[in-house]
Amino acid sequence: MNSSAHRVPHRELAPGYSVAAMINGGWQLSHGHRQQPLDRRESMDGLLALVDAGFTTFDCGDIYLGVEEFLGELLARYGARESAAPPLQIHTKFVPDLDSLAHLKRTDVQRIVDRSLKRLGVERLDLVQFMWWDYSIHRYVEVATWLDDLRRDGKIHLLGVTNFDVPRLREIVDAGVAPVVNQVQYSMLDHRPERGMSAFCQEHGIQLLAYGALAGGFLSPSYLGLPEPGESLANRSLVKYHLIIHEFGGWNEFQKLLVALDRIATRHGVSVSNVAVRWVLDQPRVAAAIIGAGDARHLEENLRTFNLSLDEADLELLAPFSNRGPEGDV
């Protein structure tokens, strides 16, 4: 095994299946996110550098344009390179179109899963996270059982869900499907998983994979002391997380949080982002944080997350910011 893999701790999602505690998020590689086209060569080199440092797990989705194919290329490149390398884990999502939910058939689900297998160039998908756009179309339990059948057939190793709330996840579990993870938004700005989801997951042996830990980049030194940005945000993620900042209490409250994170970061000799991600990783049931990765620019910085431990004084500084942000369940 590549010795650098030990720099990133791994967490077990199921017997014999572990993932990096920081997962490389693939949305930032997609045509949907970027304003500029991806520099494929630079990105591929960056992803391989991440893997070499121990960030061996990737998250993508069937709706992330071009990303399953790109990670398929990464798998091929990596596979051809060294025989004794640690395995990579590629997680995808099954996200049927909103328009298709009412009439989706079992054969459609098979076709979409086959397409992911083909794009990634694998015989079995490591983890498929199921998402349903509209709970008022009450077919998600039926569709989850079809995906579970594909798991039993060997096309899927592990089944998870994403953005499911407690009542709907309970319906799925009651139907005999056992997702290993729920991928949810969880950050210092968004505490929704604490209102029932973490407890439900504890009861049912489900783990959380947290996205949004950096709020698209807002939870980083770059925004400390800056005035609120206007309309011209650089990408769709920032537009989305800007709305979360509003729900958190607005730009001034957000700046107070950044100041507190910065004080903690300075005490420990790490970055604001390190503290924000460490906090998420320390929350109950969180197995890993999914951090957007288009390249390896933040690699060395992010490794510092794993040497950081938040003490009582740190948590006291963060206490005024707990349980804020969007209301309700995930």
Ligand SMILES: NC(=O)c1ccc[n+]([C@@H]2O[C@H](COP(=O)([O-])OP(=O)(O)OC[C@H]3O[C@@H](n4cnc5c(N)ncnc54)[C@H](OP(=O)(O)O)[C@@H]3O)[C@@H](O)[C@H]2O)c1
């Ligand atoms: N299930 C879902 O519905 C869902 C929704 C959203 C995302 N996701 C998943 O979560 C992943 C992460 O997306 P996100 O929206 O949560 O973004 P994020 O990880 O909160 O933010 C990523 C952005 O933060 C900036 N950044 C600042 N400091 C950084 C650091 N130390 N390390 C890495 N990036 C840093 C980077 O922009 P700069 O490089 O410009 O600094 C990067 O593009 C996605 O790729 C996707 O896989 C899932």
